[in-house]
Amino acid sequence: MLHDALAPLGISSSTDPLDLDAARRDLWPRATLELRDGRLPASPSAVAWPRSAHDVATLLQLAQRLGVPVVPYGAGSGVCGGAAGHEDALVIDLKRMNRLLGIDPHRGVAWAQPGLLGQHLEDLLARRGWRTAHSPSSIACSTVGGWAAARSAGQFSSRYGTFDDMMLAAAVETPTGRRLLGAWTPTGKPDLLPLISGSEGTLGVFTDVAMRIVPLAQRRWLRGLALPGLRQAWELMRALMQEGPAPFVLRLYDPIDTRIGGPARAARKAKAGPQSGSPLLERLRAAVERVPALREHLLELPLALPRLINRIADNLGGEEVLLVVGYDGTDAEVEAAVAQVAPLLEAGRDLGPDPGEHWHAHRHEVSYKLAPVFAGGAWADTMEVASTWSRLPALHEAVRAALGETTAVMAHFSHAYREGCSIYFSFAGRGGVEVYDATWAAGLKAAAAAGGTVTHHHGVGQLKAQAATREAAAAIRIWRDARQNLDPTGILNPGRLFDGDLPHAAGPPPPQGGPLFDLDPVDRLARVDARAPAPALQAALAATGHRLRLPVDRPLLAWLQAWRKGHLDPTEAPLFAVQARFPDGVAAAVGPAPRSAAGPDLRWGLLDAATVEWVQVPILPLDGQAAAPVAPQGPEPACLPPETAAWTD
Numbered sequence: 001m002l003h004d005a006l007a008p009l010g011i012s013s014s015t016d017p018l019d020l021d022a023a024r025r026d027l028w029p030r031a032t033l034e035l036r037d038g039r040l041p042a043s044p045s046a047v048a049w050p051r052s053a054h055d056v057a058t059l060l061q062l063a064q065r066l067g068v069p070v071v072p073y074g075a076g077s078g079v080c081g082g083a084a085g086h087e088d089a090l091v092i093d094l095k096r097m098n099r100l101l102g103i104d105p106h107r108g109v110a111w112a113q114p115g116l117l118g119q120h121l122e123d124l125l126a127r128r129g130w131r132t133a134h135s136p137s138s139i140a141c142s143t144v145g146g147w148a149a150a151r152s153a154g155q156f157s158s159r160y161g162t163f164d165d166m167m168l169a170a171a172v173e174t175p176t177g178r179r180l181l182g183a184w185t186p187t188g189k190p191d192l193l194p195l196i197s198g199s200e201g202t203l204g205v206f207t208d209v210a211m212r213i214v215p216l217a218q219r220r221w222l223r224g225l226a227l228p229g230l231r232q233a234w235e236l237m238r239a240l241m242q243e244g245p246a247p248f249v250l251r252l253y254d255p256i257d258t259r260i261g262g263p264a265r266a267a268r269k270a271k272a273g274p275q276s277g278s279p280l281l282e283r284l285r286a287a288v289e290r291v292p293a294l295r296e297h298l299l300e301l302p303l304a305l306p307r308l309i310n311r312i313a314d315n316l317g318g319e320e321v322l323l324v325v326g327y328d329g330t331d332a333e334v335e336a337a338v339a340q341v342a343p344l345l346e347a348g349r350d351l352g353p354d355p356g357e358h359w360h361a362h363r364h365e366v367s368y369k370l371a372p373v374f375a376g377g378a379w380a381d382t383m384e385v386a387s388t389w390s391r392l393p394a395l396h397e398a399v400r401a402a403l404g405e406t407t408a409v410m411a412h413f414s415h416a417y418r419e420g421c422s423i424y425f426s427f428a429g430r431g432g433v434e435v436y437d438a439t440w441a442a443g444l445k446a447a448a449a450a451g452g453t454v455t456h457h458h459g460v461g462q463l464k465a466q467a468a469t470r471e472a473a474a475a476i477r478i479w480r481d482a483r484q485n486l487d488p489t490g491i492l493n494p495g496r497l498f499d500g501d502l503p504h505a506a507g508p509p510p511p512q513g514g515p516l517f518d519l520d521p522v523d524r525l526a527r528v529d530a531r532a533p534a535p536a537l538q539a540a541l542a543a544t545g546h547r548l549r550l551p552v553d554r555p556l557l558a559w560l561q562a563w564r565k566g567h568l569d570p571t572e573a574p575l576f577a578v579q580a581r582f583p584d585g586v587a588a589a590v591g592p593a594p595r596s597a598a599g600p601d602l603r604w605g606l607l608d609a610a611t612v613e614w615v616q617v618p619i620l621p622l623d624g625q626a627a628a629p630v631a632p633q634g635p636e637p638a639c640l641p642p643e644t645a646a647w648t649d
């Protein structure tokens with residue numbers, strides 16, 4: 001039926017089993033595990049390849065009329081099962097909407113269609129002297145629309161922000177019509193950009209995206225530093241983020257990753273000289289790689305005894321860890337940054353540029369080495385969580401212990417911000433989906449209990465639906481109300497993102513006192529009454545030796561409600577967390593990190609839809625360097641470029 005209905009539309013589509021196979025799953029390792037064990041995910045009924053926003057609208061209308069579920073599909077690089085597994089669905093594969101529509105060099109903005117692959121976008125921009133500086137490991141196999149829909153973060157997010165920070169405006173098609181978001185929001189209408197970005201295809205289909213771009217870097221400066229342990233390294237990372245100009249790279253490897261990871265090998269080589277590698281070991285490694293049976297058995301033993309392996313790894317020789325730090329930009333910017341942070345960097349032993357350059361050269365390669373692991377009877381996956389600096393050690397310990405019950409685990413810390421940082425766990429185990437599911441359930445539970453967000457940049461999909469639901473709690477009402485408005489018949493990626501009933505419990509109690517409820521000098525955050533007059537709030541903070549990081553000219557709540565993305569440097573996060581109460585007395589507290597990918601950013605919707613009880617905002621010591629004053633409004637709305645104005649090179 002779907003096939004017959006698609007034919008007259010004049011939009012390319014297929015029901016060929018090969019095309020359906022290609023669209024039935026993304027790169028969720030659980031699906032790979034099932035595939036290896038002979039189980040196929042559910043198949044869609046048809047795939048369509050629209051070429052324009054108008055085509056997308058036509059497809060949505062058809063699906064709505066027929067009551068067919070729709071799965072928007074970028075490049076399928078998602079690792080959580082977001083674009084996968086709907087029986088009888090229509091997959092809208094956006095890869096033929098792959099044009100760069102234009103750039104505005106005066107504003108530093110580029111417009112692109114959603115199906116443009118990341119690397120193609122960078123190549124097109126680079127020819128004109130620009131880049132996004134969004135550098136996800138999946139840059140060769142992910143799309144602009146996928147970045148927007150799943151709140152992606154690239155490897156340079158400490159300086160240039162996550163894709164959420166970069167995206168200035170967007171257009172989406174929904175079953176109830178086209179919506180313009182961000183800087184394109186029509187005057188007087190609420191801005192739905194924070195809500196639709198990260199909605200993973202459940203609220204609309206991105207058809208145009210405007211993003212911030214920056215000039216190509218003239219210069220890159222990278223250093224490896226050896227530090228005596230994780231705690232010293234975290235301190236240095238926090239100081240670099242809070243005191244200095246933001247580095248474009250700040251990556252810390254835990255002791256085991258330091259010993260076996262690629263940059264660490266480069267560090268050892270730099271330390272010991274070029275003759276340090278053992279030819280015997282290298283020959284052994286090459287022999288094992290060549291013989292599959294040997295490779296399988298090599299994996300079998302250690303992964304059968306993960307706790308032992310983790311313990312051996314812990315005792316492999318000291319606590320020393322590798323930190324890679326880097327600055328890029330113009331010659332003058334890099335020189336000034338390096339001069340400013342030089343005293344801080346003295347905390348570590350200088351390993352020279354090699355570890356960083358090695359990482360930079362191979363930064364998009366590492367994640368493609370999983371096939372032999374699955375073929376060898378094991379499985380591997382990654383989990384990226386985030387928290388404030390003060391919760392980071394507990395988060396690391398809790399998640400590592402939970403994952404380490406069933407898998408061999410290592411971690412690195414990247415995506416650092418002023419308030420906190422993300423932890424990226426890589427783990428490998430044996431067994432089927434039961435072990436896989438139990439491992440993930442334990443890891444996600446541990447992350448939530450330690451006060452972290454359950455995902456920093458991989459998104460939710462099916463894998464983290466329950467965990468994201470628990471994290472968002474009653475704030476999910478904001479998403480559900482938007483869904484009823486934008487997609488009343490629920491055809492868009494049904495059953496994804498948030499899972500389970502909405503919580504009915506009253507939620508956290510209202511705070512007492514104010515206007516300052518508490519202050520965290522380590523993470524430089526304060527929980528305050530956002531309705532308090534600005535002078536009263538400033539006085540309360542001054543009494544503790546602090547002030548608001550972003551100066552306000554009116555009550556904080558009014559300032560935040562008027563705020564629009566895009567006018568701040570991407571390193572600034574004006575709102576960290578919020579608690580608000582709905583009219584029926586149910587409260588929701590949304591944190592714990594501004595850079596979370598656990599679904600849409602519900603904090604901004606809460607400011608408007610419920611009575612705000614507190615907000616947590618960035619502060620700095622009175623003698624700290626203030627951020628430049630900012631007006632809450634965003635940039636002038638830019639016009640949508642005509643779809644025909646694309647470059648063809």
Ligand SMILES: Cc1cc2nc3c(=O)[nH]c(=O)nc-3n(C[C@H](O)[C@H](O)[C@H](O)COP(=O)(O)OP(=O)(O)OC[C@H]3O[C@@H](n4cnc5c(N)ncnc54)[C@H](O)[C@@H]3O)c2cc1C
Pocket residue numbers: 026027071072073074075076077078079082083094114135136137138141142143144145146147148149150151152153154155200201202204205206207367368457458459493
């Ligand atoms: C090797 C590897 C490395 C990775 N490294 C990173 C990394 O460094 N940083 C990072 O953030 N992620 C990373 N990922 C995860 C993944 O690349 C990101 O989630 C990416 O944003 C997905 O983009 P995609 O185009 O492949 O989207 P898909 O996987 O096709 O879709 C992802 C979700 O978005 C929805 N969607 C896709 N396009 C649209 C659209 N136009 N409109 C509405 N909804 C849409 C889908 O329905 C789905 O729910 C990595 C994945 C792999 C396999």
